[in-house]
Amino acid sequence: MITEDQSATISFLKDALSRNAAPVETIETHISRIFLAGERAYKMKRAVKLPYADFSSPEIRLAACRKEVELNTPTAPGIYLGVRTITLEGSDNLALDGQGQLVDALVEMRRFDQSLLLDRIATSGGLTPSMVTSLAKAIVRFHRLAPVIHDGSGAANMAAVLKVNEAGFATSHVFSPDEVGELTAAFDRRLTQLAGLLDQREQAGKVRRCHGDLHLRNIFLLDGEPCLFDCIEFNDQIATTDILYDLAFLLMDLWHRGHPEFANLVMNRYLDEMDEEDGFAALPFFIAVRAAVRAHVTATQTEDAGERAAMLAGEARSYFQLARSLLQPVAGRLVAIGGLSGSGKTTLAEALAPRIGQAPGARIIESDRIRKAMHDVPAETRLPQAAYRPEISAKVYEEMAWRARLILAEGGSAVADAVFDKPANRRMIEDAAEECHHPFSAFWLEADPALLLRRVAARSGGPSDATVDILAHQLAHDTGAVAWPRLDATRPAERIVDEIIHLIGTNGSEPAPANAEARAVSPSHPNTVL
Numbered sequence: 308m309i310t311e312d313q314s315a316t317i318s319f320l321k322d323a324l325s326r327n328a329a330p331v332e333t334i335e336t337h338i339s340r341i342f343l344a345g346e347r348a349y350k351m352k353r354a355v356k357l358p359y360a361d362f363s364s365p366e367i368r369l370a371a372c373r374k375e376v377e378l379n380t381p382t383a384p385g386i387y388l389g390v391r392t393i394t395l396e397g398s399d400n401l402a403l404d405g406q407g408q409l410v411d412a413l414v415e416m417r418r419f420d421q422s423l424l425l426d427r428i429a430t431s432g433g434l435t436p437s438m439v440t441s442l443a444k445a446i447v448r449f450h451r452l453a454p455v456i457h458d459g460s461g462a463a464n465m466a467a468v469l470k471v472n473e474a475g476f477a478t479s480h481v482f483s484p485d486e487v488g489e490l491t492a493a494f495d496r497r498l499t500q501l502a503g504l505l506d507q508r509e510q511a512g513k514v515r516r517c518h519g520d521l522h523l524r525n526i527f528l529l530d531g532e533p534c535l536f537d538c539i540e541f542n543d544q545i546a547t548t549d550i551l552y553d554l555a556f557l558l559m560d561l562w563h564r565g566h567p568e569f570a571n572l573v574m575n576r577y578l579d580e581m582d583e584e585d586g587f588a589a590l591p592f593f594i595a596v597r598a599a600v601r602a603h604v605t606a607t608q609t610e611d612a613g614e615r616a617a618m619l620a621g622e623a624r625s626y627f628q629l630a631r632s633l634l635q636p637v638a639g640r641l642v643a644i645g646g647l648s649g650s651g652k653t654t655l656a657e658a659l660a661p662r663i664g665q666a667p668g669a670r671i672i673e674s675d676r677i678r679k680a681m682h683d684v685p686a687e688t689r690l691p692q693a694a695y696r697p698e699i700s701a702k703v704y705e706e707m708a709w710r711a712r713l714i715l716a717e718g719g720s721a722v723a724d725a726v727f728d729k730p731a732n733r734r735m736i737e738d739a740a741e742e743c744h745h746p747f748s749a750f751w752l753e754a755d756p757a758l759l760l761r762r763v764a765a766r767s768g769g770p771s772d773a774t775v776d777i778l779a780h781q782l783a784h785d786t787g788a789v790a791w792p793r794l795d796a797t798r799p800a801e802r803i804v805d806e807i808i809h810l811i812g813t814n815g816s817e818p819a820p821a822n823a824e825a826r827a828v829s830p831s832h833p834n835t836v837l
Contacts, residue, residue: 311354311363313340316393316411319401324349338362338541343418349391350375350414352541359471360541369412375540376414382449383529383536388415419527426523429564439561439569442526442533443576446557449535450550450581453515461505461514461549462498468596469494475603479610481620482602482627490599490627493634497592504717508549508586517553519546522560551586555593558667563598563629567661571668575660579676579686584710588717591665595633602626629666637665639720641711641740642811643791645727646752647781648773649759649766650796651803655752656724658800662808664720672707672714674725675770681706686770695772704732708739715743727751730787748811751789752796752803756782 317340321331324344332343338360342349352362352371362368369392376387391413394405401410421427425442428434459467469491476487498505508514518525519539526533539546554577561570578584606623609616642663644652656671663669679686681702682694707723714721727733733749740747763778792810794803 313351313354313411316401317351320349320351320393320413323403342413346418347388348416348418350416351411359545362541365409365411369409371541372412372414378538378540379536381452382445382538383527383534386417386419386529386534386536388417391415419529423528424524425526425528425533426560428528429523429561429566434566434569436569436572438528438533439573440576442557443573444580445533445535446521446554446573447577447580449518450515450553453517453550455512455515456547457509457512457514458547459509461507461509462502464509464514464548465498465505465552465596468600469498472596472599472603475600475607478603479606479623481606481609481623486627490631490634493631494596494599497595497634501589501592504585504589505549508551508589513551513583513586514547514549515553516543517546517548517550519548519553521553521556523557523564526557549586549589549593550581551583551590552593552596555590556597558590559594559597559601559629562594562666563601563626567666567668568658570666571661572657574667575657575671578670579680584670584713585717587670587714588719590667591633594666595630598626598630598633602630633665637718638745639664639715639718640746640748640811641715641721641723641736642669642807643723643725643727643733643736643747643749644752645725645733645749645789645791646796647726647728647759648771648778649762650752650754651762651800652724652726652752653769653771654800655803656722658804659807660722662804663722669720669722670710670714672710672721672723673770674703674707675772677706677710678703679770687768689772695777704735708735711736711739712743715740715745726781728781728784728786733789733791746811748807749791750807751791751793753793754796758797 317333320342321333324331324342324347327345329345334341334343338353338355338357340351340353342351350372352368354362354368356363362371369390372390376390380387392404392409393411393413394402394407395410396402396405396407425434428438473487473491476482517538518535519542520537521535525537526535528534554574558570558574561567561573574590578587602623605619605626609619609623612619640663642659644656644659646652653673653675656673659669660671661668676686678690678694678699679688681699682690684690704725707725711721711723723736725732725736727736727749737747737749759778759782760775763773764775766773794806796803
């Protein structure tokens with residue numbers, strides 16, 4: 308509800324800002340007004356009091372502006388310039404940064420090219436693996452520094468989100484009571500199953516004061532690097548979540564927009580850096596909650612959208628369907644990809660993982676990255692030959708099997724990527740699936756040695772330390788009888804993935820992302836408050 312008329316303040320501000328710049332452009336959201344003037348942007352909180360946001364007095368708005376600058380400056384350096392005030396001088400004169408009575412407050416920001424917003428880049432097809440890898444690392448850095456909050460159990464925190472979301476569906480007529488009731492019951496069942504895990508994560512410090520609104524429109528490129536901005540500053544309770552629920556908004560946004568490969572890549576690179584393997588099984592649930600939130604928020608917008616109502620209703624239904632599909636029970640599976648260096652295992656694993664299991668796809672268990680983590684170095688750092696001694700390699704394969712068991716035991720899916728040139732190592736990964744009673748498939752990539760040598764010689768960067776000498780040693784080594792089906796590694800990865808999917812069947816695979824028509828007309832995300 309609106310609690311104060313800000314029309315006089317808005318008129319004053321437009322006039323004041325236009326004196327030193329071109330005509331002022333105004334953008335309105337449900338909780339803010341943004342004034343674009345020259346090289347600056349000014350954000351004013353709307354004088355509203357809502358269940359989740361109170362901006363009902365000038366003092367409250369000033370405090371919120373100060374908090375917004377404080378919280379966003381670390382992740383978007385140079386963008387948040389400070390807080391400006393509007394004051395009443397005398398009986399009826401308004402002034403910027405005067406000494407009189409406080410009337411309102413503004414966040415002053417440096418404008419940046421809107422084409423650098425990641426939602427714009429995604430729409431234009433400009434996302435790249437290196438870009439989203441850098442994004443995953445930026446989120447890791449942010450979450451590592453986020454304050455740990457112990458205020459209620461992990462399951463109780465998510466139950467509160469679900470309760471508010473259920474009430475949100477009642478604010479529109481897009482979904483029938485039966486549909487909402489069915490979805491609510493499915494959420495409740497899954498929350499009951501995950502309650503113990505969520506509580507353990509809260510006790511372990513995985514609930515923190517996070518971003519709270521981490522979707523593509525709240526990320527932009529600054530000097531080529533992804534930067535997070537516009538976090539939720541107005542409600543600490545909403546922004547205090549499991550760090551994987553914070554990440555889930557981005558994963559859901561990518562998946563819904565038709566970029567499952569990038570959702571999977573962000574997830575895998577994030578988990579590579581963070582000790583979050585135990586939370587992997589909760590990600591489909593977290594993504595489903597984020598999709599349901601978007602469904603009810605978008606559905607609410609249809610009530611006064613006029614000719615855009617039908618389009619928004621279709622979009623709301625696409626989010627609703629994504630949430631519903633992610634709550635369906637799906638059996639986890641393990642797929643192993645083996646082959647000599649240069650056969651394309653990692654490329655294939657990254658192409659296959661988004662098509663295995665539920666969103667955001669399968670966890671990739673990669674021997675090269677595990678070995679680097681064991682030596683506490685970045686994945687791209689080259690290790691000395693001593694790091695490849697047989698006893699260390701044995702530990703790498705043991706770690707791969709352990710991670711596979713952990714993921715499968717929680718109902719998740721994984722793709723194991725390693726040379727697997729020793730029978731004992733192949734048997735170890737097979738046993739992991741057998742002990743968990745989950746479907747297992749394994750494939751051996753093969754190609755002419757001359758091609759493998761050319762590929763290895765041409766490599767640059769990446770986690771693999773393989774050289775032509777190492778490959779020569781592998782070629783001379785007896786791999787024993789490899790019973791895994793052999794695949795021609797000279798073909799494009801997409802064709803090999805199609806063959807694998809055909810061989811293992813579609814059971815357990817996540818349905819395709821939301822329909823392309825809904826994505827094509829999807830408007831920019833407004834702030835979401837759950």
